[in-house]
Amino acid sequence: MKLDSMYQEVILDHYKNPHGRGLRDGDAEVHHVNPTCGDEITLRVKYDGTTIEDVSYEGQGCSISQASASVLNELLVGKELTDARRIQETFLELMQSKGKIEPDDAMEEVLEDAVAFAGVSKYPARVKCALLSWMAWKDATAQALGADAERKTA
Amino acid sequence: MTQLPGLLDTEAIRKDFPILDRQVHDERKLVYLDNAATSQKPRQVLDALSEYYERYNANVHRGVHVLAEEATALYEGARDKVAAFINAPSRDEVIFTKNASESLNLVANMLGWADEPYRVDSETEIVITEMEHHSNIVPWQLLAQRTGAKLKWFGLTDDGRLDLSNIDQIITEKTKIVSFVLVSNILGTVNPVEAIVRRAQEVGALVCVDASQAAPHMPLDVQALQADFVAFTGHKMCGPTGIGVLWGRQELLEDLPPFLGGGEMIETVSMHSSTYAPAPHKFEAGTPPIAQAVGLGAAIDYLNSIGMDKVLAHEHALTEYAVKRLTEVPDLRIIGPATAEDRGAAISFTLGDIHPHDVGQVLDEQGIAVRVGHHCARPVCLRYGIPATTRASFYLYSTPAEIDALVDGLEHVRNFFG
Numbered sequence: 188m189k190l191d192s193m194y195q196e197v198i199l200d201h202y203k204n205p206h207g208r209g210l211r212d213g214d215a216e217v218h219h220v221n222p223t224c225g226d227e228i229t230l231r232v233k234y235d236g237t238t239i240e241d242v243s244y245e246g247q248g249c250s251i252s253q254a255s256a257s258v259l260n261e262l263l264v265g266k267e268l269t270d271a272r273r274i275q276e277t278f279l280e281l282m283q284s285k286g287k288i289e290p291d292d293a294m295e296e297v298l299e300d301a302v303a304f305a306g307v308s309k310y311p312a313r314v315k316c317a318l319l320s321w322m323a324w325k326d327a328t329a330q331a332l333g334a335d336a337e338r339k340t341a
Numbered sequence: 342m343t344q345l346p347g348l349l350d351t352e353a354i355r356k357d358f359p360i361l362d363r364q365v366h367d368e369r370k371l372v373y374l375d376n377a378a379t380s381q382k383p384r385q386v387l388d389a390l391s392e393y394y395e396r397y398n399a400n401v402h403r404g405v406h407v408l409a410e411e412a413t414a415l416y417e418g419a420r421d422k423v424a425a426f427i428n429a430p431s432r433d434e435v436i437f438t439k440n441a442s443e444s445l446n447l448v449a450n451m452l453g454w455a456d457e458p459y460r461v462d463s464e465t466e467i468v469i470t471e472m473e474h475h476s477n478i479v480p481w482q483l484l485a486q487r488t489g490a491k492l493k494w495f496g497l498t499d500d501g502r503l504d505l506s507n508i509d510q511i512i513t514e515k516t517k518i519v520s521f522v523l524v525s526n527i528l529g530t531v532n533p534v535e536a537i538v539r540r541a542q543e544v545g546a547l548v549c550v551d552a553s554q555a556a557p558h559m560p561l562d563v564q565a566l567q568a569d570f571v572a573f574t575g576h577k578m579c580g581p582t583g584i585g586v587l588w589g590r591q592e593l594l595e596d597l598p599p600f601l602g603g604g605e606m607i608e609t610v611s612m613h614s615s616t617y618a619p620a621p622h623k624f625e626a627g628t629p630p631i632a633q634a635v636g637l638g639a640a641i642d643y644l645n646s647i648g649m650d651k652v653l654a655h656e657h658a659l660t661e662y663a664v665k666r667l668t669e670v671p672d673l674r675i676i677g678p679a680t681a682e683d684r685g686a687a688i689s690f691t692l693g694d695i696h697p698h699d700v701g702q703v704l705d706e707q708g709i710a711v712r713v714g715h716h717c718a719r720p721v722c723l724r725y726g727i728p729a730t731t732r733a734s735f736y737l738y739s740t741p742a743e744i745d746a747l748v749d750g751l752e753h754v755r756n757f758f759g
């Protein structure tokens with residue numbers, strides 16, 4: 188059944204047992220919404236230099252958007268900003284692939300659990316759900332580190 | 342097969358709607374329960390559209406040749422059909438727009454630019470309700486921001502009805518316009534027009550009714566409503582997209598200023614100033630949606646051939662059945678009136694903490710089309726403390742079997758996320 192390609196076990200696990208949920212201390216906070224469906228997220232980032240010390244979040248939304256935020260937390264906390272950006276860009280590429288990218292080993296190495304979202308990219312209405320927290324993270328990072336850091340690592 | 346009193350002969354009706362035969366996702370039968378978003382179109386409407394383009398296409402009101410005259414007659418003929426359908430005292434009170442949103446924006450802009458006694462300004466108030474579609478909120482917010490007028494609204498009761506307990510404080514001598522929805526697209530509530538109109542008339546306020554979810558589903562009589570403006574949209578009533586209606590009382594349409602300027606809406610134009618054509622043309626600048634108006638005319642013929650009172654009875658029977666069946670689903674909470682009384686055929690609900698997006702996705706996999714989200718009525722979701730709802734909405738071709746399919750589908754959803 189096609190549904191299983193969207194609702195991978197990994198995704199349902201993250202949805203039911205989210206990582207790092209809840210708002211904690213941060214350097215910047217953003218609030219993003221998906222106006223077509225009402226998914227919302229409030230997300231904070233905390234940096235130690237250019238190392239991600241924490242990404243905390245609170246929000247409401249479907250399993251895809253909630254699981255995606257959980258995966259983001261698991262993947263990005265502890266990473267250097269440059270590595271985190273590479274993960275974010277790879278995830279974006281995968282999600283915008285309209286189901287055309289079959290993740291290979293190299294991609295899987297970068298994305299870890301996030302490759303499970305490959306199936307979601309076939310559902311245009313749900314891609315925004317999967318990207319919500321990632322866009323929020325990008326925005327919060329820009330705010331926390333300022334345009335300067337943005338340029339240096341771009 | 343479940344037999345309910347009042348049902349239409351859906352087997353015959355469904356033959357008129359080619360799309361209902363479609364299969365989706367590996368040969369699943371389409372169960373289309375998203376009629377509040379848009380209705381499907383019968384063959385009669387599709388034929389009218391293609392016949393118009395194949396035989397009559399020309400611009401209207403601006404040619405002496407045969408096609409121009411025939412196209413004009415068809416376009417104006419559609420206006421006659423709409424006028425009769427809503428029991429308008431005059432065909433000149435029927436303005437064609439592109440949809441209900443444009444109709445409502447048109448009213449707001451007429452009032453924004455009007456002279457006394459209609460003028461909305463910083464001394465005056467605008468009244469809406471908390472259950473409006475965004476199309477009947479945002480135009481009034483814009484008007485309030487631009488004029489300094491105060492925007493007020495009726496709140497909602499816990500069971501999804503308008504709270505009119507403080508009607509005398511909400512609608513006051515300062516109120517210029519009261520605009521509200523006749524049937525809510527999210528809650529399904531049918532609102533008590535009379536009480537609101539009576540109070541508005543007492544204070545001399547105009548009344549605008551958003552009938553987008555009423556015109557497709559029940560007899561609509563603008564004289565009985567006693568409103569000043571009534572807006573609705575063609576695509577929810579078997580017509581094509583791109584055509585909407587604003588009905589307005591003749592004296593008002595004569596007095597109120599035009600909003601959009603252009604061809605068609607003028608009498609004479611010089612480089613210094615212009616005079617305007619009489620209503621309704623004063624409010625129809627530019628080439629109108631001609632084929633779409635013709636298509637709406639065909640949709641009205643189709644609905645009339647069935648009878649709006651019969652459509653209403655059919656949907657009422659379905660709604661009663663759906664409310665009963667849905668109430669049996671564990672963890673399901675209906676957002677809106679819990680019975681079929683004074684209720685239209687759109688039913689919103691939540692299912693435990695399973696997000697409506699996920700509900701909709703799993704239903705879709707079974708061929709069942711519902712709408713999920715805030716249904717362009719986000720304040721309603723905020724009011725009831727929910728992020729979104731799943732909404733099933735029925736029409737004249739919907740069947741009890743489709744409601745059974747929905748209920749089975751929801752069971753499947755519960756198992757999937759259980």
Ligand SMILES: Cc1ncc(COP(=O)(O)O)c(C=O)c1O
Nearest residue numbers: 440441442474476526553554574
């Ligand atoms: C109650 C109500 N008002 C207004 C509208 C707006 O209709 P349209 O999008 O055709 O302008 C809708 C439809 O979505 C509606 O349900």
